Amino acid sequence: MLTTQEYRALDALSDLGVLVPDLKKTAADFYPVTFRPQDLDSLTAKGLVARKAMMFAPACPNCTALMLTPNGSCPTCREHSLTTIPLLHHIPCAGIFDAPEGIEQVEQCPKCRSQIQPDSELLETAGEMHYCQTCETRFPDPVISMYCHQCKNHCPLHDARFSQVHSYAITEAGKNLLKRST
Numbered sequence: 001m002l003t004t005q006e007y008r009a010l011d012a013l014s015d016l017g018v019l020v021p022d023l024k025k026t027a028a029d030f031y032p033v034t035f036r037p038q039d040l041d042s043l044t045a046k047g048l049v050a051r052k053a054m055m056f057a058p059a060c061p062n063c064t065a066l067m068l069t070p071n072g073s074c075p076t077c078r079e080h081s082l083t084t085i086p087l088l089h090h091i092p093c094a095g096i097f098d099a100p101e102g103i104e105q106v107e108q109c110p111k112c113r114s115q116i117q118p119d120s121e122l123l124e125t126a127g128e129m130h131y132c133q134t135c136e137t138r139f140p141d142p143v144i145s146m147y148c149h150q151c152k153n154h155c156p157l158h159d160a161r162f163s164q165v166h167s168y169a170i171t172e173a174g175k176n177l178l179k180r181s182t
């Protein structure tokens with residue numbers, strides 16, 4: 001036998017097809033109020049609902065929201081005024097250098113001093129560097145932290161708490177039970 005709440009949740013799930021969490025909300029409000037976590041748990045235990053791990057998602061350690069955006073900062077001063085500088089490879093001399101103005105503006109190889117024609121096939125891109133406009137340092141990769149849209153805090157990714165986020169769907173047994181009771 002199902003409780004009224006469980007029955008209501010099963011019926012609503014049957015209409016819905018698949019129940020996915022609203023990741024813009026905090027964990028307590030992932031699912032509409034019809035789908036109380038305890039009812040989803042007991043329906044799953046009874047085999048009427050199938051639960052699937054949809055994500056292993058990082059949550060904000062401060063407020064538990066999943067609304068996190070990775071944000072890069074300078075490893076030295078932590079500011080965000082960063083630009084990307086292409087790295088170029090001069091094939092004849094194996095020189096690697098950065099080109100803050102872009103590949104089109106390079107007229108001479110800084111290593112071997114030879115002239116470089118526009119559209120030269122002897123020059124190729126070889127990754128990128130980053131430049132901080134605040135402290136004027138160059139570095140390979142920005143430090144990535146997670147910005148939380150809910151509480152507006154930043155946290156390092158390793159401080160985020162990972163947890164399973166589930167989707168739910170009605171099983172054949174669940175459909176049969178609804179059919180029998182209508």
Ligand SMILES: [Zn+2]
Binds near residue numbers: 077132136
């Ligand atoms: Zn800096």
Ligand SMILES: [Zn+2]
Binds near residue numbers: 090094095
């Ligand atoms: Zn060169």
Ligand SMILES: [Zn+2]
Binds near residue numbers: 150151
């Ligand atoms: Zn937060």
